[in-house]
Amino acid sequence: MSTLDPAIAARLKLDANGLITAVIQDHDSGDVLMVGWMDTEALRRTLVEKRATFWSRSRQKYWTKGEESGNFLDVTEVRLDCDGDTVLVRANPAGPTCHTGTRTCFDADRLM
Template identity: 65%
Template sequence: MDARIPAGESALDPAVAARLKRDADGLVCAVVQSRAGEVLMVGWMDDEALHRTLTTGRGTYWSRSRQEYWVKGGTSGHVQQVHEVRLDCDGDAVLVTVDQEGPACHTGTRTCFDTDVLLVRDLSPDR
C-alpha cells in the first residue's frame, strides 16, 4: 500500500497547492471526461495523486475504500492518457480530460453515467 503525503507537505507546485480546497480527508473531487466531452467517471485525488497524474500523464486516484493509490487501467488495461487537468473556480474540484482506452467504468461500460435514473421535466420559461 502506498503511503499518503503527510498533511502540510505537497508534491504540487505551491501556487496550485495553495488554490486547492480539500475536504476533511485532504481530497478533491476529480471529474473525468473524454476529450470529446463525455463525462466518464468521478474519482478522488489528494496532492500526491494529482502530482502523479501531472507527472506521469496517467489518471491516478486515491481509493477511499482501499486506502491506496490506483492508476486507472493498472489491472484492467483500460488506461487514461491525461490530456489536460483544470482546477475549478472554487478550487474544490478538478476536471481531468483524457483519452480513455476501453471502458471507464468498473462495470465494463464506457462511462459510469450510462443509466438514466432521474427524469427532469422541462423547466424552460415557455412552458
C-alpha cells in the first residue's frame, strides 16, 4: 500500500484522532450531500480510486460510500481549505447519499 503524497500530507491539519472533516458536494448542483471523516489513508484512497472513502469512527474501519448500497460517490474534484483542516470533495452521486435514503443528509429540518 502506498502513502499519501508527502506534499499533500504536510498541508493537512489533522485533529487529535488523526482525522480531517470531509464535506461532500454534488458536482452538478452544488448541494452539500454529506459530511464524513478522513485520515490520510482514506484521503489517499479517495484521490487514487476516485470514490469517496472515509474512516468510520463508530465501526473503526475504512468504508467507501456505496460499497453496500451501490450508491457510490464518483469523485470529480478534491480541494483543501485555506486552513488545511477540511477537504471539499465534489462528486457525482449514483443514488441517494444519506443513510436514510434521501438524496442529501441535509434534507432534515431547517433551523433558520
